[in-house]
Amino acid sequence: MNSGVERMKKIFALTVLFGLIGSISSSLAEPPRAFEGRRLFVSYCQLCHGVSGEGDGPLAIQMQISPADLTTTIRSRSDTILKKIITGQGRQTITGRDRHNLLSEAMPEWESVFGEQQVEALIAYLRFLSRSKHQLxxxxxxxxxxxxxxxxxxxxxxxxxxxxxxxxxxxxxxxxxxxxxxxxxxxxxxxxxxxxxxxxxxxxxxxxxxxxxxxxxxxxxxxxxx
Ligand code: HEC
Ligand code: HEC
The missing domain is CATH 1.10.760.10 (Cytochrome c-like domain)
Known part of the structure; x- marks a missing residue:
């Protein structure tokens, strides 16, 4: 009789424990934004900008264009300007402080391709490329x-x-x-x-x-x- 109660207690404790584990694993943190940025970069940008962002991708070589070395240029650019560069808003013909000074037409305008969060994710990954001393x-x-x-x-x-x-x-x-x-x-x-x-x-x-x-x-x- 007593051992039956003990067993019930144990089963109850285990159920609670597994319930807890279940709820922990279902609420796992999403990977940080730079992870989504990396996925997008690999698919959309790497062909021109190269794996490490230095501008030596195979498509750039074929098109005879020289994309900027993102690992250095990014450092001096604000998020706002990067957003404009990536979406294609604010080309240098627009006067005033908003211009971004890109001269080449070879950098595609991605406004209709990415939502705001995706652009932010891309910027997070570009920041990683320019800040990290170590390769993945x-x-x-x-x-x-x-x-x-x-x-x-x-x-x-x-x-x-x-x-x-x-x-x-x-x-x-x-x-x-x-x-x-x-x-x-x-x-x-x-x-x-x-x-x-x-x-x-x-x-x-x-x-x-x-x-x-x-x-x-x-x-x-x-x-x-x-
Ligand atoms: C077809 C080739 C091509 C693709 C694809 C491409 N780029 Fe570019 N990108 C360029 C070229 C060329 C430049 C240099 C433009 C200039 O300096 O006038 C450039 C410049 C840039 C710059 C500005 C660098 C600076 O600070 O001066 C950023 C930021 C950038 N690209 C981000 C991206 C992102 C993010 C993607 C993917 C979503 C992407 N590019 C895809 C060709 C490309
Ligand atoms: C049981 C706890 C425990 C687990 C599990 C664990 N770590 Fe650690 N780890 C530590 C502790 C404590 C330190 C700090 C050791 C010190 O500096 O005295 C540490 C240190 C490290 C460091 C050195 C930098 C730092 O955080 O101090 C790295 C890198 C690291 N762990 C990676 C991992 C990875 C990867 C895993 C999973 C495969 C892992 N650890 C699992 C406890 C753990």
């Missing part, structure tokens, strides 16, 4: 999924170092979305930390994840900290 090693989308699966409990869903485990044990992972904290560590340095673990509480993942998966995680962390 592998697919950050793959890394995003692995991170939610294995790392978010400690590092937080958006990498800010505030996962549920930080409330249970005294750990203080770095803020993976902070470029100043992450830029000083090289890609290989990050790979090594993830493979080997760090101090007491950062587990070693080398027996669980393969090299590709770890590189994808590094790419996720890079794109997160744009």
């Amino acid at each position: 090693m592998s697919d950050p989308e793959v890394g995003y999924k692995l991170y939610q699966q294995y790392c978010a409990v400690c590092h937080g869903e958006e990498g800010e170092g505030d996962g549920v485990m930080t409330k249970l044990i005294r750990i203080q992972p770095a803020d993976h979305s902070n470029i100043n904290e992450m830029n000083p560590i090289s890609n290989e340095g990050l790979v090594r930390i993830i493979q080997e673990g760090k101090d007491e509480y950062m587990p070693a993942w080398k027996d669980i994840l393969n090299r590709n998966e770890i590189e994808a995680l590094v790419s996720y962390i890079r794109l997160l900290s744009n």
Whole structure:
């Protein structure tokens, strides 16, 4: 009789637990805006601007045009101007402070293609290209999924170092979305930390994840900290 009650209690506890896990996983954070921006860039821009934005894409070479090196020009441009450049509003014939000074007709006008949020996502990715000292090693989308699966409990869903485990044990992972904290560590340095673990509480993942998966995680962390 008593053991029946105990069993019921256990089943009840498990149901609550799984309900909780279910609700956590269904409310996973969306990947940050730069991820959508990267997807759009790969499909629409890379042919001319090149993988890293330096202007050496195959279509540019074929068309004999030289798109700007986005990794440097972007830095001095405000979001407002970038929006105008991408949508094609405010060409240099329009006088006044709004002009953007693009001379070449070769840069397409994307106004009818993208909504406002997509343009903002593209700008977030362009900012990443111009700020990050490190290339993406592998697919950050793959890394995003692995991170939610294995790392978010400690590092937080958006990498800010505030996962549920930080409330249970005294750990203080770095803020993976902070470029100043992450830029000083090289890609290989990050790979090594993830493979080997760090101090007491950062587990070693080398027996669980393969090299590709770890590189994808590094790419996720890079794109997160744009
Ligand atoms: C057909 C080739 C082509 C494609 C595709 C293309 N661009 Fe361009 N883009 C250019 C060229 C050429 C320039 C240089 C124009 C100039 O300096 O007069 C340019 C310039 C730019 C600039 C301004 C750089 C600066 O600061 O001076 C931005 C920003 C830009 N492109 C973003 C994009 C984005 C975002 C996409 C994809 C949605 C895209 N481009 C797709 C050819 C292209
Ligand atoms: C059990 C908790 C826990 C899990 C799970 C975990 N980490 Fe960590 N991680 C930590 C802690 C704590 C540190 C800080 C170690 C130190 O600096 O003393 C850390 C450090 C790191 C660092 C170095 C920069 C920093 O945050 O301090 C990287 C990179 C990292 N972890 C990546 C990952 C990745 C990728 C995963 C998932 C595959 C992961 N971690 C899973 C606890 C965890």
